Amino acid sequence: MTALETAPPRLQGPGIEFSGIDLNLGRTRILDKVSFQVRAGSVHALVGPNGGGKSSLIKTLLGQMPHQGELRLHWPASPGTIGYVPQALEFDRGLPMTVDDFMAAMCQRRPAFLGLSRRHAPAIEQALARVGMLDKRKRRMGALSGGERQRVLLAQGLVPEAQLLVLDEPMSALDEPGVQVFEQLLRDWRQAGTTVLWIEHDLQAVGRLADRVTGLNRRVLFDDTPQQVLTPERLLELFSSHPRQQEASS
Amino acid sequence: MSFEDIRLAIQAWASAGYLPEALAYGFVVNALLAGLLIGPVLGGLGTLVVVKRFAFFSEAVGHAALTGVAIGILLGEPYTGPYGSLFGYCLLFGILLNYLRNRTGLAPDTLIGVFLSVSLAVGASLLLVLAGKINIHILENVLFGSVLTVNAQDLAVLALVSLLVLGLALPLYNRIMLASFNPQLASVRGVAVKPLDYLFVMLVSLVTVAAVKVIGAILVGALLVIPAAAARLLSQSLKGFFWLSVLIATCSTLAGIFLPIALELPVPSGAAIIMVAGLAFATAAIARGTLPSLKGNLG
Incomplete structure (x- = not known):
């Protein structure tokens, strides 16, 4: 076992406390205490x-x-930072948007059609590598399988580190x-x-x-x-x- | 350097034989300058219109411009450029539509259908009142666009609106797109989804109204949609999608203005612009159906 594996985890994330949460939508009770x-x-x-x-x-x-x-x-x-990975995206499957375009749109201010910014490119590349999508970064989002798209959604949750x-x-x-x-x-x-x-x-x-x-x-x-x-x-x-x-x- | 200086320089070069003869006429140069200003903006913003599925909305705002013109003339604004009422009415139209979409939960196309019909009904009624007061043929220019009447004030309005739209839409391009993909994700990433929706509606309204003089109320919405739709058929990335849409919109606008004058065709500028854009779309559709590199892509 390495030193890294035995070291206690750094407590970076927050604790969350839900206390008596009630939620009504119209007359329907959605959450009850x-x-x-x-x-x-x-x-x-x-x-x-x-x-x-x-x-x-x-x-x-x-x-x-x-x-x-x-x-x-x-x-x-x-x-x-809070990261969120949704279940799915609402987008036109025929939209000419590559995986790189999508990651750029998610992670940077510079318009995605101008390509990845120098500042964010390394983090985006690393995130795509972690989910095994680096070799498909030039493919259109609409042409990916559901599982591949889900991996890209996971990748966007990694930038910035949450x-x-x-x-x-x-x-x-x-x-x-x-x-x-x-x-x-x-x-x-x-x-x-x-x-x-x-x-x-x-x-x-x-x-x-x-x-x-x-x-x-x-x-x-x-x-x-x-x-x-x-x-x-x-x-x-x-x-x-x-x-x-x-x-x-x- | 003002638009006047640019126009005079182009006219001088045309008179000296360095440029096509038609450019010796001031109104032609003005119209082309207007096309150069508005074409790229319509093409660029059009990509967001297509991504957000706002095509029907941009058509509706264009049609609302007709009512805006009628109100402006009734209120005593100059019939060649009733910009106060045009911008005021179209912005109100867009903002109210978006507000009701958020409040009622009705599908956008249903609400747009309601707004479009009511707005046209009001516009038609006002035009009937106006028919006895002004030369109704002036309204043909409003409906289908006219290059003859583009003046320095119109160019200044176009330049101002173009700068404003580019200044706001480019830095917010990713965020506007993200908000349409997944509002919840956008919100977590710090995007103010609802205010951004209102801003987008206002930008589309502004650019639509600014382009009415050249393209006309009936057809202006189409130039927000057709170039982007053609570019979508041919592109494999957002880069290609955006720049191709800008290129098609700009070329269509310039060709639609210049060709009827050069060929002495009695076609209004707006109709010519949309026909050129439509030709580009048809070519793109054929290319997609036949070119092996494009064939089979999900369209």
Whole structure:
């Protein structure tokens, strides 16, 4: 074991505290007194059925949804960078936009049609290399497979380096090599002390890769380590239409 | 150096035989200068119009210009350049449309359909009132563009609007595009999505109104769409998309102004410009269907 592997992770990322978060859209209750904590520097998975409020909670965290209750980010020092990897992009598949163009549009001010800026080119190249897309940087985004596009979305989440990463189902379209890339990224983030909040449907992957998992179906149904809570009974309750009122196990 | 100096110099060179004979006429030079100012801006902004799927909106703003002209003339503005009412009405049209899109959740094409119809109804009614007061043929110039009436004031307005649009749209180009790809991601990356949407609507409105004199209210929206659409068919990267769109828009504008004069064709400038752009689009479509390097790309 090397010195690097034995060294404690640098706690760069913030802790997150959701406390009694309520969210109503019209007459519909989307989130009901959602309370749990995300430990700084951990990989925290959020699981639950579609319509269970996972994406709404993410929007709340990103400041895009008016809500009641308290949401606190506990940064170790001054507030750092938040990265976000969406599930998909809305764009015209025939648009003549290469992977490099897309990365330029995401990461730099200089208009993307003028090419990569000198300042951002090394970071973009490194990010594409980390997700295994460097050899496809001149291909059009619309010509990529779903898994390749997902890797590019992961790459944009790496520039600039974020201390808090919010991932919205990043594995949904990944093929096996893509899954390996993602697992390596998770290892890197954990080692760097980056806080990762990760929405995921693949419960096997959550069981394998997350430090902690919260089950959300409008309210928090469980919040513990994957080994403790990813049991058939808990999952049956989580994915049933009318979950029983239950306190979070934390 | 003012536009007047440039015009006089070009006229002198044409009279001396160094440039085509048609350039000896002041109005031709003015019109070409106008084309040189507005063509690249329309081509460049057009790429964002296509990316954001705002084609129908730019058409609607162009049509709204007709009502703006009618209001301006009714309010006593000069019929050769009622810019106050034109800019005022078209900006209001765009801003209100965007506001209602955000507030009502209606699909943009539905709202544009409503706004376009109502605006045309108001415009048609006002024009009927105006019919007894002014020579209604003046409105043909507004509808289809006229190179005969481009004056120094029009060139100054075009230059100002072009500078403003370039000054705002170029530094914000990536952000405007990003906001259309994924508003949530854009927001996390520090893009003020809604204000930027309003700004884009205002830029399209401004450039549309500024180009009405040359291209005409009916056709101005098309020059925001056709060059970018043709460039999209031929390009493999944003670089090619942007610069090809600028090139096609500029060449179409200059050719559409110059060819009817040089060939003595009784075709309004706006119609000629759009026909040249349409020819470029048809060529691009054929090239895409036949050239092996372009064939098979998702279009």
